[in-house]
Amino acid sequence: MEDGTERAWHAIPDPDEVLRQLNTSRDGLSTEQAAEALAKYGRNALTPPPKPSFWMKLWAQINTLFIWILFIAAVVSAGLQAWADMGLILGVVVINVGIGLFQEGKAEKAADAIKAMLSPTATVVRNGQRDTIDADLLVPGDVVVIKSGDKVPADLRLLECSNLQVQEAMLTGESVPISKNTAAVPADVGLGDRKCLAYSATAVSAGQGLGVVVATGDSAEIGKISKMVSEVTSGKTNLLIQMEVLARWLACIVGVISLATFLLALLHAHHSAGVAFQTAVAIAVAMIPAGLPALVTIVLALGTTIMAKQNAIVRQLPCMETLGSLTVICSDKTGTLTKNEMTVVAVRSAGNLYKVTGVGYDPKGTFQISGEDLSSDKQACVQALLEGTVLCNDSALTTDDSTGTTIYTPNGAPTEVALITAALKAGINTDALKKTTPRVASVPFESEHKFMATIHAVGPATGSGSQRRVIFVKGAPDRLMPLCNSQLADDELETIRGGHGGSGVVPLQPEFWLTAQEQLSSQGLRVLAICRAEVAPGENVVGMTANDILARKSQPFLTLMGLMAILDPPRDEAIAAVKVAHRAGIVVKMITGDHALTGLAIGRMLGIAGNGSVITGPELDAMSDEQLRLVAPTCNVFARASPENKLRIVRALQSVPPVAAINAYNNANKKSSRATSPAGEESTNGMLAQTSLGVPSADVKIEVAGDSGSLATSSYGSDLTQGDDGKMHHRKGTGVNVVAMTGDGVNDAPALKAADIGVAMGITGTDVSKEAAKMVLADDNFATIVTAVREGRRVWDNLRKILLFNLPVNFAQGGSIFWAFVFGLHDMPLTAMQVLYVNLVTAVTMGIMLAAEPAEPTVMDRPPRRPGKRLLGKLILWRCIFVTHLLVILVLGSFYWGQTEGLSLARRRAEAFNVLVFGEIEGLSLARRRAEAFNVLVFGEIGYAMTTRFIKASTLHKRALHGNPWCFLSIGLTAALQFFLTYTPGVSSFLHMGEGMSGIQWARALVSMVIVYFVVEFEKALVDPVLMPLLVRPVLNWVEKHTPDWLSMPKPHKWMGCKKGGVVRYNSVTVRE
The missing domain is CATH 3.40.1110.10 (Calcium-transporting ATPase, cytoplasmic domain N)
Structure with missing residues (x-):
C-alpha cells in the first residue's frame, strides 16, 4: 500500500465512515475491485532488502590493509622462491579471511525473520461470501474475519469485536494480551493505545472480530519496522577501525625500516642487490605481526565462551570490545528489569x-x-x-x-x-x-x-x-x-x-x-x-x-x-546491577511500552529515575531531533514508546557526549553521606523517598524536559577522562555515547540494529530481535548485561596486553636485523623462517596466556574508557621503543658473542675455558650463533610475557601464581618447543640452526629471560611517576599533534551544527537523517 494513502484510521469515529473512505462495505470488495486494488497497491508482502553477494563479502574481507600487507609479503617471498615462507603467510591470510566471512552478514537475516512471521492465509469477505485466500492477495478495503489462534494478516480497523484479545508484545512490548474494541481514539496516541486497530503478524489470543484492511505490505506497521531494519546499516566497530589504523602505522614503519635495511645491506655491508633485497623482505616479514589477527580473534572468542557460560551469547565477535566502552544501557522493563511476575x-x-x-x-x-x-x-x-x-x-x-x-x-x-x-x-x-x-x-x-x-x-x-x-x-x-x-x-x-x-x-x-x-x-x-x-x-x-x-x-x-x-516488581539482581553500572560510569535508561506512572515507579525502585521525570511516546513525536538530543541524556524513563521512538532515542544518545555517564560515575563513587542520583538530583543518604509499601511516594510530577536541557554549550563535543581526584571530567575532544539497547519484540529490531550493542532476549525474544541483535541474553536478565560489560572491559585490557607484547617483540625481530647491519655485522642474526615461527607460533602461544588473563578486581570501579581511545596508547608506544631495544641488545649480544675473530686475549681465554668445561669449540658457526640468537629472543619474550600479565601492577606478587592456568602451560610449551626445534634433525636445519647449542649458550638464553623480566618490572615502577611526565608523554604528544589524519583515529561525529543527510559514526552505524 502506498504511503500516500496512509491516514489516522484509528481516529475516525464511525467504522462505517472508514468503509466509505475505502470504497467498500461489510460485504467486502467484489472480485473486480480487489483486482484493481491489487494492481494499485501491490501484494501484501514485504519488500526484501538488497543483500551483498558472496563475492562482495569476500572482497570486503580481503580489502583491508593488514591483508594486503600479508599478500605483498607472500608475493615477494614467491619471487625469491621462499616457498615455505609464502605458504605460511598465505595460510594466515586464508584463516583470517575465513573467520571474517564466518562472522559477516548476520544482520540481514532480521528482515527474513520478519517475513516469516506474516500470516500465510486470511479469511476474507468478498462478494458477500467468506473465503480463504493467500494473505499476500489482501488489499485495502478487504473485510477480514479473525478469531482465536489466527495471525492478523494485515493492519485492520475493527468493525466488530466479541471478547477479542490480541497479543501485541512483538510490536508494543506489552506482555499482557490487549482487549480490542471498535471505539475511535485520538490521532496522536501510541500503537499500544489504538484499541480499535489490529496489526499484521500479531496473534489473536481470544475471541473473534471483523475488520477492514487499512494497510498492507510495507505500509503496515510490521512493514515499517522491516523497512527501518533494512535501512539501518551496520558499520565498522571501533576495534576494526583501530586495527586499520594500526596497519597503516605498521605499513609506514615497516616500509621505512625495510628501505633503510636494503640500503645498509647494499652500501654498508657490501651485499649484492639480490641479498640486500632478500634481507629487506626478511625484516618486513619480521616486523609484521602476522599472528596478531588470529590473537585478536582468540581474545574475542575466549570472551564469548566465558560470556556464554554466564548466559550472554555474543553473535558478532568484534562487539566484545565495544561492550567495554558502554556509557548508556537502554533497557526494556518487563522481564528484563522486572520479574515479569505480577x-x-x-x-x-x-x-x-x-x-x-x-x-x-x-x-x-x-x-x-x-x-x-x-x-x-x-x-x-x-x-x-x-x-x-x-x-x-x-x-x-x-x-x-x-x-x-x-x-x-x-x-x-x-x-x-x-x-x-x-x-x-x-x-x-x-x-x-x-x-x-x-x-x-x-x-x-x-x-x-x-x-x-x-x-x-x-x-x-x-x-x-x-x-x-x-x-x-x-x-x-x-x-x-x-x-x-x-x-x-x-x-x-x-x-x-x-x-x-x-x-x-x-x-x-x-x-x-x-x-x-x-x-x-x-x-x-x-x-x-x-x-x-x-x-x-x-x-x-x-x-x-x-x-x-x-x-x-x-x-x-x-x-x-x-x-x-x-x-510487576523489579528483579533483586537488576537493582544490584544498576548500582554496579552506575559505579562503573554507565547510565541505565528504561524504555517501555507501559504507562508513564508504572514506568516511573519501577524506575525509581531500580534507582534509575532519580529526577522523577518521564517522557512518553507522543511527547517524543512532538520533539525535533535537536530537542531530543538535549532531553535524551537527562531523562532516564521513556514510556509508551513506539519503534520509531526507540530508534530516535538510540540515535540521539549516540550523537551527544557522555555527560550523564560522568555524573553517574561521580555520584556512584561519592564518599559523602549525601549522594546524588544519576540524573543529578540529591537525596538524603542516596536513598529514594519511598512509602511504607516499598514503592516511591506519590509526590511525583510527570514532566518533559524543556528545549534548553541540562547540557551546557561548553560541554558539547567533550568526552570523559578520570582526574587525579578519581572523578570523571570533561576533556575537549569528540567523544560520544556508546549505547546498548535491549529488546525482545519485532518493534525493537530497528533500535537493536542501530545500537552499538543490540541485546535480544533469549527466552521471550522473537527471532527477528535475535537476528538484529549482536548479543542474546539466555536468561533475559538485566544483570547479565552488566556481567557482559565486565567481560568486555577484560577483553579490552587483554587486547592491550597482547599489543603490549606483540609489537615490541616484532620490532625487536626486525630491529635485530637492522642494527646488525648498522654495526657492520655481515650476517643476519635471524632468518625469515625463524621470525615467521616466532610470529605464528611463539607469539600466539604466549598471546593465549595473555588472552586468558582474568579481569582485574577494580575493573568495574573505573569509568568507561574514552570513546575512540586508541589501543595503541602512549604506554605501548613507549614499550615499542624500550623493550624493542632491550631485546635487540640481548639478541645481537648473543650473536656477537660467538664470533672469536678480533676478540681480546681475555675473551680468548674465556672461550678456552668454555671449551674445557662445556666442550665448546672455538669460533661458533653461523648456524649455532643463529640458534643462540633465536633462543635468546624467544626466552626473552617469555620473560617479557610474564611481566606483561599486569599492565602496570607488579607481577612480583603471589597473585601472579594463580588465576590463569594458561600461564605456566604456555611457558612450558614454548620452552619445550624450543628444545624440540633446536635438536630435532631436519627441523633445526629448516630453521637454519642445524648444529644445536651448547650448555653455555642455553645458560645465556635463560639469563636473557631473567634480565628482561626484572628490567621491565623495574621500568614499571618508574614509568608513571618519572618517565611518562618527563619524557614519554611530551614526546608522544608532539608526535600525536603532528600526525596526519590518515594515520589517526577517525573522529566520532559532532552533532552540533551537523548537516542533514550525512551523519557517519565510526563505531556503530551509518545514520542518515
Missing part, C-alpha cells in the same frame, strides 16, 4: 492498608500493617476480602514438585494469577474454596466495560432447598464505584465470610476510595476493586451480561470490599 503489593480496605511481602508467583510472604505481621483476627479479615478475588477469577497457579523443589507456573492472565498468589499467602485453600463455593454463572471480562463478574452458590441450602447466591465483581475502580452503594469495614469482613451476611454495611464514601485509588495509581500500581452483592432469590442469572449489570447503575447494588494494588 505481584499484589498492597490491599486497601475501609479500615487499613495492608502491605504484602514476597514477590513473584511463589506464595511465600505475609500481610503486614506498619511493618508487623497480622493478628489472627486481622488475618481472617484479609482472607474474607481475598476470597472474592479467588472466586471471581479464571486463572490458576499450578505446582510441580518433581524436581524436589516446588515450581509455581501461572496458568492464565498474569493479573489474576497474582490474586491467587496473594490468597495463598493469606492462608486460603483456593482449591477447596472453589469446590465449596461453586460458580453458577459468569460475565466475562470485556475491555469496553473493564470488569468481570461471577455468581456463586454459598452457604447451606435454605428451606426451599436452594442455596443463597452471591455475585462477585472485579475490575477497574472507576467503572465499579458508580455501581456501589455501600462498603464494609474490616471488622465486618469476617461476618460476611461464607455468605452469612453482616450488619456492618455502611454507605459508600466515594471520596475516601477515590483518594486511595489515586495514591496507589500514582505509584505506578495497577489497582483493581473487588465488590460483592447478594443475588435476590428467584432472580435468573443464567445468561447475564455486562449490560445487565451496568443497567443497574441508576440503582447501585454492590458493596465495595477493597482495592488490590498490583505491580
